[in-house]
Amino acid sequence: MKADQGRVALVAIMDRLATGDEAALGDLYERTSAKLFGVCLRILNDREEAEDVLQDVYLTIWRRADRFDAGRASPITWLATIARNRSIDRLRQIGRRGGERPVEEAEAVADAGPDAFEILAGSEDGVRLAECLRTLDERTHRSIVAAFYGGITYETLAERLSVPLGTIKSRIRRGLIKLKGCLSQ
Structure with missing residues (x-):
């Protein structure tokens, strides 16, 4: 029940964001930044890099909010996917610049919070997805x-x-x- 309310609230925020409502970006950040930062940090294993990527994630969300479709994915899944992809892109950039950490190291970094699959699994969409999987x-x-x-x-x-x-x-x-x-x- 609470997860459904959270999803509805995030969908409403995404709708506001798609219309250019700047306050919606703050609301979205407040509700999702901890989870998205965790995704970035888990992949990058570097707090400064994760903070930089998180900023890029929210800029991307701001620019692409009109592309979000609640019928295709839950907001947190869509947002976590952007965070994941941006983090992997940054990890590849670091590697090209001669960094010491290979991309494979991102897999070993633990995240105590629930992952996107666990969050999705608890929702109505997640039950349907699990059936299809x-x-x-x-x-x-x-x-x-x-x-x-x-x-x-x-x-x-x-x-x-x-x-x-x-x-x-x-x-x-x-x-x-x-x-x-x-x-x-």
Whole structure:
């Protein structure tokens, strides 16, 4: 019940944000910054980098708020995905600049808070998604969960499973198409 109220509140904030309401950005930051900072910090393992990325995340949200579709994803899932992708992008930039930390280190960083999958699993959307995920074969299911909820890059996943990168990409793409079909029923 409380999760549903939180989702409704976030959807309303996202609607306000899409119309250019600056106060909505503050409201969104207040409700979500701790979780999104946790996502960034878990991947980057560097507080300063995570703070920089978090600022970029909210700028991205401000610019793209009109693209959010509550019918496709919950607000926190959409926001966490942006944070995850921006963090991975920054980790790759650090690597190109000659940083000491490889991208793979991001996987070992613990986050005591619930991850996006746990948050989603408790919602009505999450129950439906879990049902649809169970319709996938085990390899595809594990690959999608690892990539989208575990923050693992396709490259790392391919290495871990000892399969070509193209195979991972194809497997996940086919799985996402099946999920989309299942969720639209």
